[in-house]
Amino acid sequence: MKLRIILLAGGASPEREISLRSGKAIYQALIELGHQVKLIDPALGKNQTENVEEFFNPHLNKEIVSTKNYLDSFQLDEFSNVDLVFIALHGKWGEDGTVQSILDLMNVKYTGSGVLASSIGIDKNISKVIVKHFDIKTPKWKLLSKNDKQELINIIDEVGLPCIFKPNDQGSTIGFSLIHSLNEIDKAFDEALKYSDYVLVEKFVKGRELTVSILGNEALPIIEVKPKHELYDYECKYTKGMTQYICPAELDSETTELIQRQALIAFNACKCEVFGRVDFILDETNTPYFLEINTIPGMTDLSLVPMAARAIGISFNELINRIVELSLK
Structure with missing residues (x-):
């Protein structure tokens, strides 16, 4: 039609x-x-x-x-x-x-999610609060306002090093900083504040970066992301050759099912609809940690949702067609 x-x-x-x-x-x-x-x-x-x-x-x-x-x-x-x-x-x-x-x-x-889910998804703090309520692990974190700079040392003591500073309501790792020492925190705080009035300070979990795309009520194959940098940052996301993608991720069936199930729980708990993407880190003990949810994930030639769809035979045009059809229901 x-x-x-x-x-x-x-x-x-x-x-x-x-x-x-x-x-x-x-x-x-x-x-x-x-x-x-x-x-x-x-x-x-x-x-x-x-x-x-x-x-x-x-x-x-x-x-x-x-x-x-x-x-x-x-x-x-x-x-x-x-x-x-x-x-x-x-x-x-x-x-x-x-x-x-x-x-x-x-x-x-x-297309996509409504007002409530969109506002939840963009707010990293709120989405973490919600998924934690559903017994999904997420790295320890604290939310700071622009007036909390004097509290940074105490926050770092509580969250621990290394940790990540990021704007609470931005995507594409814009304003992100991975810090390993106290002399980096002021710069990281100021960088995040360029893009938001609130800064999320999150414990850095060393492990495998995984992402689960959702289409309708289905979790698509998991993708493992292997960036050349320590963090899957803006350059690694949008520059060809800077990241290796493994789809489907090489995981045992039990871990695969667990992460896909948690992705769907998070997607539904945050009231998301039609399509989206849920990001995890899998630590060295094989424990998944929820990082964030994306209600309008990228659709570029390097984007993860189209990649996951291709893995089960869904072309880009068919993916777009399904998003259209699901949004009209």
């Missing part, structure tokens, strides 16, 4: 470039599936470009990118006659429930 679809990509978050890369892949798939697609970048407001190549160029229109333009973009005529909005926005003002709440008020259907 041919649908009228608005594809939202770009946005004003620090993950704008990744959103445009995801959007470009999704756009191509939607066109090949026969849908009528309108591209809208909410950060451009009424200054939308009709040129597809220009739309996906992250170096254009930088001077007008702003959250102040969002409401103008949702007043465009295209929203009055649309079957579905496909959200390819990452990070704040797209993956956090903001856009979802506007679309709910407009009574417009959209």
Whole structure:
């Protein structure tokens, strides 16, 4: 069935470039599936470009990118006659429930999780609180505000070294720092605060980085991520050759089933819908620890959800088609 679809990509978050890369892949798939697609970048407001190549160029229109333009973009005529909005926005003002709440008020259907799940998923602290309630292990952590700098030494004593500093509500490891000594904490704290008013300080668990993609009610094959850096950071995520991916991960059946089951519990406990990704670390005793949940995971050529789908014979176009179908139910 041919649908009228608005594809939202770009946005004003620090993950704008990744959103445009995801959007470009999704756009191509939607066109090949026969849908009528309108591209809208909410950060451009009424200054939308009709040129597809220009739309996906992250170096254009930088001077007008702003959250102040969002409401103008949702007043465009295209929203009055649309079957579905496909959200390819990452990070704040797209993956956090903001856009979802506007679309709910407009009574417009959209892909993925709703307002509540989106706001939970972007909030690393809250999502950890929820999964811990369901007896899923997660590394020890503390949440700090920008006014808590004087408490850093006490927090480190409680969490332990090494530990990770990260913005509480950002993705793509933006603002992340892995620290091993006390003389690094001030810099790490300040770096995280560039992207959020709250900083999550989390115990670093040494082990195997694993991720579970969810499609509908199904956990897809687990992927093991082996970055060249000590941490699966921004460069390793989005630079070819910087990370080795093993799919399906080489795990015994019992461990595989445990992690997939915990991923589904976390996904459902956080009220997520349609698709997403749940990240774990498997420590040296074979114990999985929940790290975070992603309600709009990347859809670039290096992204993990498409990789997991391919492992069971689901092409990228079929993956996008299933997301569309599940979102319309």
